[in-house]
Amino acid sequence: MARHPKERLAGREGMTRRELLKRSAAASLMLPGAAALLDACAKPGTVATSSTHASGPGVGRYWPAGSPYPLARQDSPVTWKLWREPIKSGLAPEKGATLQIYNWADYVFLKVVREFCKAYNCNYQITTFNNMDEGLAKMRTGQLQFDIFVPTPDVLGKLITGRLLQPLNHSYIPHLVSDVWETYQNPFYDQHWHYTVPYTVYTTGIAYRRDLIPDAQIRGMSNPYEIFWDAKYKGKIGIYDDYREALSMGLLKNGITDLNTGSPKYINEAQRTLISLINAVNVRTSINGVYIGIPKGTFDIHQSWSGDIVAAWQYTPVQNMKTWETLGFWFPADRKGAVFNDTIAIPANAQNPVLAHHFLDWMMTYKNAMLNFSWNGYQPPQRKADPATLTTTKSYYGEPYVFPWLTDAVVFEKDFHVGYFQEELTPAVDQLWHNAWQAFNSA
């Protein structure tokens, strides 16, 4: 290679032995600094994160390439390792503290929190997030020190790998063992509940106006998901503005039950299925279409989380039984549909970890969990909350927890064994899902 004349030729004038020793010594002193400098200049995002199965943050059978941690599946549970010891047992709750709760908007009944604070002589501060990404982004900064966080199970890998959650000391949470479903004594996404306790359980079905669509009609259909394509309800059909939920409906309609599929063929088919909805019924996407849109008459049919339709009676323009009877919900009778649950966890940098443990226990007790259910419509996985009696037992508001005509919205423990759980995807698969969703939105 030709050199440029301006380049200085090294060692042109030669070097004495003394100079050589001096320069060698200087170089040996400078090398570590240079290494650090080079390290700082390394391409960002290329820091080694590829943990091996042995050194990884958890143990699980399903560990696809490209994932820094094992992914939990119903048939491949994950046990997350304890990256630090839980707090010691028998500690007194922090006195005069302010319990910092980081939760979804409108997802906890303030009466439940107030009663906790009264019992434990503390104050509370609730900060909300609108979606899990926003929640994670704030958690990651580490600047905001929350005591309670309400993550979905599909982000646990991120939170634990990033050491953003602290392991739980079970001795503070006896009600999980005594009051909560057996399934959640050892959930597949967090074996031995090292980091989380379950908050609410819910299914995804179809909400509809019973005054326009008789129960028998939708229940009599061989594939009830096809009701979304019924041109009779054109302009009044909605699906969730959520790529996983919407595409999952497309998959289920096509008979695909793996809601975490990485198959481009199935994802593309689900995409085409959704796109066909646009021309067939001019489908709309919304996030509050069930509890706002259905009662108002904006929608006749909407994809629905069970908790949304259970709480929808609180949003009807007229508050009487006749109006509430217009709210309907369908979920497969064999319970083979989309199921999910939310969890509660304690962030690693919680300032009041003992109080936070007590709060988790508070939310696991039957009385408090059901009081919360009265208000937010999302069922807690409580043993004593017999699904058969939820439609007859009166809630805090004097109405049944679930109206009898909404029995499909009641969640059973067995749903989590036969239903289809949406779990975390690898980045590459997630990209496929996102592309399909963008294609639907720009169709």
Next chain:
Amino acid sequence: MRVLPRRRSREQAEGTWYPRWYWPGFALPGTLWMLVLFVLPFYVVVSIAFGTVDPVFQSPLPIYEPWWWTNRYLLEEWHFATGEFRAVELRTLVYVVLATAICLVIAYAVAYYVARFGGKRKGLFLALLIAPFFISYLMRMLSWVELLQPNGYVNDVLSFLHITPHPINWLAGVPFTVVMGLVYGYIPYMILPLYGFLDRIDQRHLEAGRDLGANPFWTFVRVTLPLSKPAILASLVIVTLPMFGDYYTNNLLSGSPKTTMFGNLLDNAMEATGQGPEAAVLVLFLVVFLMIPMLYYMRETAKAQRNQ
């Protein structure tokens, strides 16, 4: 040795001398503002667009050193922008052009009336023009959602007047509703600058036009309209640029993929895990596209200043 006195400038001689940094100093707050709140954030957006994502959290990881930039997301999004997104891009252009044209017609008429014929009530009219700013854009759109419901007042009136036999579902992905929402939302931003300019037009120009034989119509066409061209351009820029990035009008008044605008694609990418760089690239595409009207505006403004 005789020391010659320093030569004094005219300003010094008149006692109005200022240090050299005095006048440029007035630009300092604005410059700082632009640096901190525009240039730096914009560089962050560029660094995200050419950056990567966190391998664990999938959150955008900006790369600030240009020598490490990757064009992976740029190429990916370019593929979409010239393919699947074309329908959305065209739709956005049509909606924005239509909404801006309607805005201009209405806003000009209102501003002209207030400026020329407002008389003693000019203050009242001005207060009424500013009134929409007291209510947030979101609230104004939500009020339309209520009005346009199948059982809302708009359908009640239409049924009462026997204009439609059945209620129209205005919120079911109707392009007219979205364009109307854009017009309603942005029109105040157009009226005010137009009014401000029209109010300052020298009446003697109009009188001269009439003295030269033009009737009121031709006076308007040949004098008022050309004189107000800078204001029209400025108000078009004020309204058009945010309209191109608007996503919540469509979200609230439609929610249908049939009316998806470019802003909605951007919003979707912003809210999706691992899609941060894609969202940043879409922002850059929009910026580059919006440079066209902006540069045209700057050229016209410079030309107008030269002519003055």
